Amino acid sequence: MTAQAAWTPASRPGIIPLHPLTFGTILGRSFAALRQNPRVLLGFALCVQTVAYLVLIVAIGAIAWATFSRLDTLLPGTDEYDAVMAGSIAITAISGIILTLAVGALTTIVQGVVVSEVAHAAVAEKLPLGALWRRVKPVAWRLIGYAFLVATAALLAVALVVAVLIAIGRAAPVLAVVLAVLSVLAAIPLAMWLSTKLILTPAAILLEGARVFEAVARSWRLIRGRFWPALGISVVIAIVFSVVGQIVSVPFSMIFGWIGATIAPTGAGDVGSIVTIILAGFVTEAVTLLVQSVSLIVQATAASLIYIDCRMRREGLDLDLLSYVERRDAGEHPLPDPYLVGVGRNFVRPYAPAPAGYAPAGYAPPAYPGQAPYPGASAYPAQPGQPAYPAQPGHPAYPAQGQAYPQGYPAPHAAAAPYPPQPSGPPHQEHAPIPQPQPPAADPPPYAPPPSAPAQPQPEPGASAPSTQWTAPGAATPQPGAQDPWR
Numbered sequence: 001m002t003a004q005a006a007w008t009p010a011s012r013p014g015i016i017p018l019h020p021l022t023f024g025t026i027l028g029r030s031f032a033a034l035r036q037n038p039r040v041l042l043g044f045a046l047c048v049q050t051v052a053y054l055v056l057i058v059a060i061g062a063i064a065w066a067t068f069s070r071l072d073t074l075l076p077g078t079d080e081y082d083a084v085m086a087g088s089i090a091i092t093a094i095s096g097i098i099l100t101l102a103v104g105a106l107t108t109i110v111q112g113v114v115v116s117e118v119a120h121a122a123v124a125e126k127l128p129l130g131a132l133w134r135r136v137k138p139v140a141w142r143l144i145g146y147a148f149l150v151a152t153a154a155l156l157a158v159a160l161v162v163a164v165l166i167a168i169g170r171a172a173p174v175l176a177v178v179l180a181v182l183s184v185l186a187a188i189p190l191a192m193w194l195s196t197k198l199i200l201t202p203a204a205i206l207l208e209g210a211r212v213f214e215a216v217a218r219s220w221r222l223i224r225g226r227f228w229p230a231l232g233i234s235v236v237i238a239i240v241f242s243v244v245g246q247i248v249s250v251p252f253s254m255i256f257g258w259i260g261a262t263i264a265p266t267g268a269g270d271v272g273s274i275v276t277i278i279l280a281g282f283v284t285e286a287v288t289l290l291v292q293s294v295s296l297i298v299q300a301t302a303a304s305l306i307y308i309d310c311r312m313r314r315e316g317l318d319l320d321l322l323s324y325v326e327r328r329d330a331g332e333h334p335l336p337d338p339y340l341v342g343v344g345r346n347f348v349r350p351y352a353p354a355p356a357g358y359a360p361a362g363y364a365p366p367a368y369p370g371q372a373p374y375p376g377a378s379a380y381p382a383q384p385g386q387p388a389y390p391a392q393p394g395h396p397a398y399p400a401q402g403q404a405y406p407q408g409y410p411a412p413h414a415a416a417a418p419y420p421p422q423p424s425g426p427p428h429q430e431h432a433p434i435p436q437p438q439p440p441a442a443d444p445p446p447y448a449p450p451p452s453a454p455a456q457p458q459p460e461p462g463a464s465a466p467s468t469q470w471t472a473p474g475a476a477t478p479q480p481g482a483q484d485p486w487r
Contacts, residue, residue, distance in 0.1 A: 012124035018318045018325070021309040023229050027236060030302040033118050034294065040129045041117060045110050045293040052103040053289060056096075063095045064088075101151045107296060108147040108202065112136040114300035115206050115307075119339060122308060123325050135206070142205050146212050150198070196231045197223055202300075203307035207339040222310040230306045237302055241295035248287050311339075316347035 015032035016025065034041055067088035074081040116132045136143075161183050169176030200219035204210045210218055223230060311317035317339070324338040 012329075014124040015118070015121045016305060016308070018122070018321050020312045020318065021305060023232065026229070026302060026305045026309060027233050029305060030233070030237065030298050033114065033121050033301045033304075034297050036121055037117055037126055040132070041114060041297050042293060044113060044129055045297055046290065048106050048110050049289050049293050049296075052106045053285075056099050056103055059099050060092065060096050064092045067091050097155070101148060104151055105144040105147045108143045109136065109140060110296055111202050111300040111303075112140065112143050112206050114297055115203050115304045118301050118304035119207055119308075123321055123328075123338070139205050139209065142212055142215075143202060146201060146205065146215070149212065192231060192235070196227060196234060199223065199230055199234065199303050200307045200310065203304055207307075208343055209340075222307070222314065225313070226306065226310050233302050233306065234299070237295070237299055241291060241298070245288060245291045245295075248291055249284055252284050252287060311342075314347065315342045315345050317342065 015036060016029050021029075070084050070088070071081060074084060113129075113132050113136055116135045117127070120127050120132075165176050165180050165183070168179060198216060198219050200222050201212075201215045204215035204218040204222075205212070208215070208218070308317060320338040320341045324335055327335055
């Protein structure tokens, strides 16, 4: 029986090529996830950002109104008034910090959804928001805990530096100011370094199911060797969206300023000017939220692509993804998660340079007579317990003519079929055809006399010889001695 191979269409391309990525590829493809699934990603990010922003404004406004409204019952300048004022400011500030951390936690959830979308888009899969959320939901609290951990560590570091500066400022105010400036300048590269070293933590939590501190250590290890490309990509994206935000928001502010001046040229207090100010603030904040949402998606996409690139280079993730795509397109189901197949393995790429002194085992064919041997073909492979014999004639250890090779060794190519010597001739002329060896002629058989012919019967004496003339039926009988007319 014979079977014909079934035709399989080419696999659908994902948002990235399934091989280690370059700086330009990661930077350019960071916008690909948003273009592939804008309704899910941009819609979800906008909804979360808007809800978080409204909750933040309403909550801080309510807390501020509840605390500062007590000042109406107190006389300004009294000790009670000053104490209530300080307490109201402290309560509002602390509430704002806590609510800001909560908004950051929601932002981390958006980042988790983006990471899940990019992981599926890399293998040409487009999932709805429900399927993405089902993958994020089991590790959502880990993402939130990581966000709170980072924010808390940053606040504690800032509080410690401020406390030290205040203590120094009481004794040396000028020195405290200088140290404050230096602290701010030193905090910028430190924050960039830490954020780059931890950029892969959300992806490790989501795609590998790692715990918070395990994911932190995992990101710290994976980013080695790719720190500067990751830092450059993050800085470029941040600069691009900061410039875009200014370009978008400034024209709206100018336009609504002109409209307000046209409607209410006499100044504040007019209803038209109040409406214009409120409308201008609303439109500006809406545009700012849109830019921030797009920036969040692009930054999360870049972090996901950096994670995939680091695992491709260190763990061969590209081969796992290629195998997954081929098996999925061939109809195999179910399949293991390709992002969990080779977690933590050490992978040496096939095209990576071999270590010094490394030589692959195997047999290399001997060279033709008169040519230098190929590298690794200096000797035939030795059999167990026997020395190696060289493959080329002329070597001292090469068997002499007529001497048999030891048992178990293959006969060399040159000894098995030697070339006949070629006649010498003037240069730049073709040689005469090489005579080919002819097999020796066989010895002739011994002489034997030819067999004698059978004896013919002799006529009896006195009998006439038989006539050799033939006559057709009905024709006249020829007379004896008559001449034949056909002769």
